[in-house]
Amino acid sequence: MVFRILSLFFCAVLAMTLSQTTVCQENPQAVGQPDPLINRNGEKVTTAEQWKSQRRPEILELFRTQMYGMAPGRVARSEIRIAQTDKNFLNGKAMRLQLLIKLKAPSGEVHTIDVMLVVPQGTTPDKKYPVFLGLNFCGNHGIHPDPGIPLSTKWMPSSGQKGVVNNRATEAHRGVQASRWPLEQIIDQGFGVATAYYGDLEEDHKDGWKTGVRSLFPVDGKVGDQLPDHAWGAIGAWGWGLSRIMDALEIWHTVDAKRVYVHGHSRLGKTALWAGACDERFAMVISNNSGEGGAALARRLKGERTADLNRVFPHWYCKNFHQYSGHEEKLPFDQHWLIACMAPRLVYIASASDDAWADPEGEFLAGVHAEPVFQLFHLKGLGTALWPAVQTPVGNSIRYHLRQGKHDVTSYDWEQWMKAAPR
Ligand code: GCU
Numbered sequence: 001m002v003f004r005i006l007s008l009f010f011c012a013v014l015a016m017t018l019s020q021t022t023v024c025q026e027n028p029q030a031v032g033q034p035d036p037l038i039n040r041n042g043e044k045v046t047t048a049e050q051w052k053s054q055r056r057p058e059i060l061e062l063f064r065t066q067m068y069g070m071a072p073g074r075v076a077r078s079e080i081r082i083a084q085t086d087k088n089f090l091n092g093k094a095m096r097l098q099l100l101i102k103l104k105a106p107s108g109e110v111h112t113i114d115v116m117l118v119v120p121q122g123t124t125p126d127k128k129y130p131v132f133l134g135l136n137f138c139g140n141h142g143i144h145p146d147p148g149i150p151l152s153t154k155w156m157p158s159s160g161q162k163g164v165v166n167n168r169a170t171e172a173h174r175g176v177q178a179s180r181w182p183l184e185q186i187i188d189q190g191f192g193v194a195t196a197y198y199g200d201l202e203e204d205h206k207d208g209w210k211t212g213v214r215s216l217f218p219v220d221g222k223v224g225d226q227l228p229d230h231a232w233g234a235i236g237a238w239g240w241g242l243s244r245i246m247d248a249l250e251i252w253h254t255v256d257a258k259r260v261y262v263h264g265h266s267r268l269g270k271t272a273l274w275a276g277a278c279d280e281r282f283a284m285v286i287s288n289n290s291g292e293g294g295a296a297l298a299r300r301l302k303g304e305r306t307a308d309l310n311r312v313f314p315h316w317y318c319k320n321f322h323q324y325s326g327h328e329e330k331l332p333f334d335q336h337w338l339i340a341c342m343a344p345r346l347v348y349i350a351s352a353s354d355d356a357w358a359d360p361e362g363e364f365l366a367g368v369h370a371e372p373v374f375q376l377f378h379l380k381g382l383g384t385a386l387w388p389a390v391q392t393p394v395g396n397s398i399r400y401h402l403r404q405g406k407h408d409v410t411s412y413d414w415e416q417w418m419k420a421a422p423r
Pocket of ligand 1: 265266267268289290291292304309357
């Protein structure tokens with residue numbers, strides 16, 4: 001509360017003095033933000049130890065049962081196979097591997113995730129690289145035009161997508177989202193990239209669970225349409241997939257497992273945040289334009305609302321989340337609690353100026369309100385309550401930038417994440 005009053009005070013003072021800086025304006029209709037440091041019994045959490053052992057688990061449990069849904073844990077039986085190696089990827093700058101991660105379900109059925117791992121061409125074969133891990137929207141072949149990358153055979157939405165015919169990718173689909181994955185720029189800076197098609201885990205439509213991991217890996221002993229109301233939705237399934245890929249990267253000889261940075265754009269930004277909150281192996285968590293149900297504060301009632309999410313994408317969150325449609329004030333948390341779950345790791349919130357639907361200011365404020373949790377670890381989070389001007393990254397353990405432009409991922413965004421990433 002004190003922090004909120006102080007932040008509004010700073011905003012007001014700076015509004016009068018700075019013309020270049022955009023200043024936060026909380027929606028007057030929006031209700032106050034719940035304090036992440038007041039625990040279930042109404043007591044104040046005052047140490048990092050209490051946060052780690054009691055409060056963080058309590059918060060994750062709430063997000064699990066009310067929003068993203070409970071997911072199964074690690075898979076008891078899994079296997080990694082190298083399906084393809086290209087030692088001359090990016091004109092010899094990089095090495096590309098296609099790894100098939102085979103997850104065996106209790107029923108005996110095997111579910112495969114096709115991971116593309118690209119690392120710089122090393123001087124020694126076993127050199128370990130920090131890696132950016134993120135799911136893609138378009139199949140691995142869609143992130144770079146190289147004809148050697150296997151074309152995904154999975155279902156893809158046909159509408160508005162160049163090169164997708166009858167919900168399947170064709171050769172014309174290669175590299176369609178290459179601008180969002182500037183591989184050369186990333187490799188040149190000494191990082192690797194791991195990615196998989198999000199549809200490898202679950203197709204993104206309301207019946208997607210039928211062929212995805214939610215029909216195979218049980219929660220409370222149940223799968224598919226028998227899943228309880230607090231069990232995983234599609235975002236939970238995609239996030240769980242990121243952790244299963246991490247299981248493989250953790251033992252992969254060219255990956256520095258202490259420096260795997262999980263990232264995602266839009267719905268996959270929501271996914272990256274949830275994966276990063278649950279799985280502390282991710283050293284940095286990056287949300288790009290994740291908006292409502294991701295980094296943006298729901299109680300601001302700006303841009304997309306919970307009712308929009310649940311109506312248009314009823315499969316994304318757990319069934320319990322539907323009771324909050326039009327009732328953001330009833331949520332037992334807000335999204336700054338999710339950001340706080342990354343502490344003491346790095347979290348990067350990236351917004352875009354022309355992306356009102358994702359409420360860029362609300363994304364920033366989630367970082368502001370998560371700050372007290374980072375302070376328990378003696379870390380500076382954003383270190384400011386002023387919404388920065390465009391193209392002006394700010395922060396420390398919580399970083400933020402407002403890119404000029406529309407809902408997208410650009411090389412500017414990557415440049416900032418790479419600057420922030422511990423090497
Ligand atoms: C829609 C949706 C957003 C989502 C976005 C995306 O706009 O309303 O919540 O982030 O799609 O994933 O592209």
